[in-house]
Amino acid sequence: MGHSNERGKRFSTATGEPGSSVGAGLMAVGGSGLFLFAASQLLFSDDPADSVPNSGGIGLAVLGAALVCLGALLQLAG
Structure with missing residues (x-):
């Protein structure tokens, strides 16, 4: 989910922020679980x-x- 820079610190590929790739990965897993639950309830x-x-x-x-x-959205715009 991320890469190491020359000092060996992990950083997010998307944002370049240290450690943010872990949070993004956990949010993706949680969102996928919610989607699968809703789909199973519907079907x-x-x-x-x-x-x-x-x-x-x-x-x-x-x-x-x-x-x-x-x-x-306001943070992204500003």
Whole structure:
């Protein structure tokens, strides 16, 4: 996931930051797991809607995710 520079320190191929390749790799594994879980619920469940909770916490989680995405876009733009 990364390469070593002339001093032997590991750095990310994408960002050049030391150690960031580990975090990116773990995030990719976690995202893949979430995708596979959602796909299995959609394909193999009798009623996929049963796997979605009807609580207000879901709305807060969606709002939080949207704010994180917005913050990331603002960081990239600025």
